[in-house]
Amino acid sequence: MSINRYLQKYRSALILIIILILLPLFSSEYIKVVAMQIFIFGVFAISYDILLGYTGIASFGHAIFFGTGAYVSALMMLKAGFSFWATIPFVVVSCAGIGLVIGLLTLRFATIYFTIVTLALGQFCYFLLTNALTYQYTGGDDGLHGLPMVLQTKNQMYYLALAFLLAAFFIAKKIISSPLGKTLVAIRENEFRAKMIGYNVLNYRLIALVISGIMAGLAGSFNAAMLRSVFPGFMGASTTIDVILMTILGGMGSLLGPVAGAALVIICQQYLSSYFEWWLLIFGVIFVLVVLFLPQGLISIVYRFRKKNTSGGLN
Amino acid sequence: MNILEMHNIHTYMAGFHILEGVNLTAEHGKLTILLGRNGSGKTTTIKTIMGLTPARSGEILFQGRPIQKLHDFEIPWLGISLVPEGRDVFSQLTVEENLLIAVRKGKKVPKQRLDYIVDIFPPMKNLFKKKGRNLSGGEKQMVAVARALVNEDKLLLIDEPTKGLAPIMVESMRLALAEIKKNATIILVEQNFEFAGSIADDFLIMEHGKIVCSGEIGDLINNREMQHMYLGV
Amino acid sequence: MTSQLFVNILLSALSLGVIYFLLSSGFALVFSLLRVSNFSHGSLIMWGAYLGIYLVKALSSFSLGLIISAVMIGIILALVEFFLFRRLYGGNPLFELLLTFGLIYILDEAVKLVWGAAIITVDKPSFLQGTVMIYGEPFAILRLYIFGLGAFVCAGLYFLLNKTKLGLIITAGIENKEMVRALGININRVFTFVCWLGGFLAGIAGFVLAYFNGLSPEMGTNQLLNVLVIVVVGGLGSFMGAAIAAVIMGLAEAFIGFYLPELAVLSSFIVMFIVLSIKPSGLLGEE
Numbered sequence: 001m002s003i004n005r006y007l008q009k010y011r012s013a014l015i016l017i018i019i020l021i022l023l024p025l026f027s028s029e030y031i032k033v034v035a036m037q038i039f040i041f042g043v044f045a046i047s048y049d050i051l052l053g054y055t056g057i058a059s060f061g062h063a064i065f066f067g068t069g070a071y072v073s074a075l076m077m078l079k080a081g082f083s084f085w086a087t088i089p090f091v092v093v094s095c096a097g098i099g100l101v102i103g104l105l106t107l108r109f110a111t112i113y114f115t116i117v118t119l120a121l122g123q124f125c126y127f128l129l130t131n132a133l134t135y136q137y138t139g140g141d142d143g144l145h146g147l148p149m150v151l152q153t154k155n156q157m158y159y160l161a162l163a164f165l166l167a168a169f170f171i172a173k174k175i176i177s178s179p180l181g182k183t184l185v186a187i188r189e190n191e192f193r194a195k196m197i198g199y200n201v202l203n204y205r206l207i208a209l210v211i212s213g214i215m216a217g218l219a220g221s222f223n224a225a226m227l228r229s230v231f232p233g234f235m236g237a238s239t240t241i242d243v244i245l246m247t248i249l250g251g252m253g254s255l256l257g258p259v260a261g262a263a264l265v266i267i268c269q270q271y272l273s274s275y276f277e278w279w280l281l282i283f284g285v286i287f288v289l290v291v292l293f294l295p296q297g298l299i300s301i302v303y304r305f306r307k308k309n310t311s312g313g314l315n
Numbered sequence: 316m317n318i319l320e321m322h323n324i325h326t327y328m329a330g331f332h333i334l335e336g337v338n339l340t341a342e343h344g345k346l347t348i349l350l351g352r353n354g355s356g357k358t359t360t361i362k363t364i365m366g367l368t369p370a371r372s373g374e375i376l377f378q379g380r381p382i383q384k385l386h387d388f389e390i391p392w393l394g395i396s397l398v399p400e401g402r403d404v405f406s407q408l409t410v411e412e413n414l415l416i417a418v419r420k421g422k423k424v425p426k427q428r429l430d431y432i433v434d435i436f437p438p439m440k441n442l443f444k445k446k447g448r449n450l451s452g453g454e455k456q457m458v459a460v461a462r463a464l465v466n467e468d469k470l471l472l473i474d475e476p477t478k479g480l481a482p483i484m485v486e487s488m489r490l491a492l493a494e495i496k497k498n499a500t501i502i503l504v505e506q507n508f509e510f511a512g513s514i515a516d517d518f519l520i521m522e523h524g525k526i527v528c529s530g531e532i533g534d535l536i537n538n539r540e541m542q543h544m545y546l547g548v
Numbered sequence: 549m550t551s552q553l554f555v556n557i558l559l560s561a562l563s564l565g566v567i568y569f570l571l572s573s574g575f576a577l578v579f580s581l582l583r584v585s586n587f588s589h590g591s592l593i594m595w596g597a598y599l600g601i602y603l604v605k606a607l608s609s610f611s612l613g614l615i616i617s618a619v620m621i622g623i624i625l626a627l628v629e630f631f632l633f634r635r636l637y638g639g640n641p642l643f644e645l646l647l648t649f650g651l652i653y654i655l656d657e658a659v660k661l662v663w664g665a666a667i668i669t670v671d672k673p674s675f676l677q678g679t680v681m682i683y684g685e686p687f688a689i690l691r692l693y694i695f696g697l698g699a700f701v702c703a704g705l706y707f708l709l710n711k712t713k714l715g716l717i718i719t720a721g722i723e724n725k726e727m728v729r730a731l732g733i734n735i736n737r738v739f740t741f742v743c744w745l746g747g748f749l750a751g752i753a754g755f756v757l758a759y760f761n762g763l764s765p766e767m768g769t770n771q772l773l774n775v776l777v778i779v780v781v782g783g784l785g786s787f788m789g790a791a792i793a794a795v796i797m798g799l800a801e802a803f804i805g806f807y808l809p810e811l812a813v814l815s816s817f818i819v820m821f822i823v824l825s826i827k828p829s830g831l832l833g834e835e
């Protein structure tokens with residue numbers, strides 16, 4: 001493909017990336033922080049999409065991974081003097097391990113088992129973090145604070161978060177278009193057929209869970225580094241709920257949708273919640289409507305619109 | 316007179332094209348066997364008639380009336396009963412309850428139908444209080460057929476009743492079907508050609524989601540070549 | 549421990565078990581027939597609590613409040629089945645799951661809008677106050693009342709499921725919906741009824757819970773968690789399993805709470821992990 005055609009095809013993506021690169025030059029600190037949250041939760045939502053959108057299994061405790069990543073990094077940095085980057089391998093290993101254990105326990109059965117067990121496990125982990133027994137390590141409800149800076153300036157952190165999102169997006173894209181990704185979609189579409197053809201459905205789901213778990217864990221650990229604090233809420237139901245909202249509203253099974261969903265949810269949380277007491281009710285109604293009538297999420301409206309007007313889209 | 320006709324029926328399952336234009340007729344009062352290799356679409360044909368895997372296109376006429384648009388639960392009310400491939404006797408219910416749940420009009424199985432059932436399957440007498448899950452394979456098959464007899468239906472669709480049965484059970488099933496045949500039209504799916512050939516009037520052969528051959532059973536019995544070609548006998 | 553104390557803890561444990569049974573029976577029933585895991589069950593329980601207490605005050609009748617609110621919670625779920633679930637049958641069950649998840653938001657926020665976000669204490673009617681002596685130890689009348697209600701609900705469900713034709717159809721449908729339809733039964737109507745019943749049971753459970761714990765807008769999500777743990781321990785889709793698991797949970801909570809109070813909140817998880825690691829499909833779950 002010639003450079004020109006390439007530019008043409010990815011024009012809007014490039015424009016968006018350039019805007020994001022220039023953003024810190026003319027925006028307030030507050031907007032930068034919000035943007036960083038969007039980038040990190042964007043990765044978290046992408047990880048969720050790999051599981052929900054492409055593999056077709058719903059975790060209701062995805063914050064387990066997010067929280068594990070955050071706490072592993074935070075504890076190792078604070079209590080053992082590790083640098084942020086040195087904690088990453090441990091985050092990867094622990095999240096992969098948790099994914100394997102949960103998956104091996106539950107994925108043999110109907111996937112609803114997985115959903116419920118992850119929900120319960122998420123609550124369990126949350127209680128564990130806030131329990132009196134673990135207070136001396138986890139700081140209980142207060143969380144842990146004063147993590148060392150990863151980079152010197154806010155702007156550098158901003159670019160790190162942006163790079164993290166872009167890297168996660170392209171890795172996820174690679175995975176999805178690899179034979180592995182194709183097989184996951186085939187299983188999601190027709191488990192019966194996939195089994196007949198001889199795919200080991202359990203193994204493929206396990207792989208997806210582990211990949212998703214690792215990515216979510218990394219998002220958690222970047223979040224800890226960004227905020228220089230961790231809170232038990234990272235592990236809690238509200239974090240899981242956020243990621244579900246982001247993925248469904250944005251549009252599952254599209255990678256880009258969940259990132260857009262992350263932006264939407266975080267911006268609404270920042271701005272709407274102070275205006276309307278009942279904005280969550282509206283969110284609930286929109287969520288239900290999307291599930292019923294727009295299963296590809298809000299981003300599918302954009303795609304439909306673009307298809308009509310131009311040829312070639314972001315995908 | 317044809318009790319059932321299917322015209323150019325196409326059925327999809329999970330996006331796969333399973334029935335690719337089925338045309339068939341079953342004559343009133345006759346026993347028609349539906350033959351064909353595993354996976355050729357016999358069960359799907361039966362389920363399509365029952366509305367369980369609705370046809371995407373084509374027409375199904377029952378006593379001249381189109382039924383392909385009806386809901387699955389409306390079709391039995393026309394006087395059609397199904398004995399499914401897996402028997403599907405409810406394991407948590409007793410045999411008595413398995414029959415009772417099939418009754419469409421009234422609150423219990425009519426005495427006369429009960430007598431008729433016991434007449435056809437004498438061993439049923441001692442089974443009524445047994446739970447479905449405690450039945451043997453042969454007993455389950457009996458109950459599954461009996462369940463299709465409680466309503467005095469005009470058309471019975473029976474899917475592989477001898478699958479996995481001991482030879483002695485196969486023989487008693489043959490006798491039972493010969494008896495049932497006197498009062499109802501039957502479409503019988505069978506792999507066991509010997510069994511089917513001995514009680515059938517007409518035959519249909521299915522291959523890759525189509526009826527490829529049909530006629531009177533005598534023609535098939537005398538035609539070794541055809542048997543070999545389609546049935547691998 | 550004295551035997552008196554033991555009996556007392558045991559009775560508390562059992563009444564807790566009965567509450568858990570009331571809380572989870574509606575979920576288990578709906579799941580076993582429709583295969584929809586209704587995540588809004590906890591929110592329906594909460595609605596049962598708020599609406600029930602409101603009606604008790606408005607009508608100044610305890611039993612009318614209980615019955616009318618439970619019937620109305622049932623109607624909510626029946627309407628949800630009729631207008632929302634039905635659009636999704638036959639598709640990916642994921643969407644049913646997500647739908648009920650979205651309903652949590654709507655139901656929970658609506659409770660806050662109507663009754664406010666503050667915790668509300670609930671006064672027991674005079675006939676539920678006080679204690680009786682059992683085996684030389686005082687025992688709250690409220691708990692006796694719970695036993696009675698639990699027994700009544702159990703008997704009613706047993707009668708319905710085992711002695712009526714509708715019950716036969718439900719039992720049969722839990723096992724094999726296709727065959728039930730092939731017998732000429734419109735199982736969609738049975739679905740609607742079972743959802744009504746599931747909501748009705750949630751309503752009763754919420755009502756009872758209100759007299760136990762008071763009212764708070766968090767109670768829906770808290771109870772959802774209890775319910776899910778119970779049905780998973782019992783074995784998803786097994787109604788009996790859920791009942792047994794409810795009692796086990798009650799026992800575990802009361803005894804762990806007595807010996808290791810700081811672990812009491814975790815007791816249900818502890819039971820869940822023990823059971824699932826021995827039998828991953830739950831107590832009576834099909835493998």
Ligand SMILES: Nc1ncnc2c1ncn2[C@@H]1O[C@H](COP(=O)(O)OP(=O)(O)O)[C@@H](O)[C@H]1O
Pocket residue numbers: 192193328329331333351352353354355356357358359360
């Ligand atoms: N749920 C399903 N999804 C996709 N294909 C199916 C499904 N069920 C059956 N099939 C396919 O439909 C074809 C016909 O099956 P069936 O009607 O059961 O054949 P028969 O009864 O003649 O053995 C088979 O190739 C089978 O693999």
Ligand SMILES: [Mg+2]
Pocket residue numbers: 357358359400
């Ligand atoms: Mg078959």
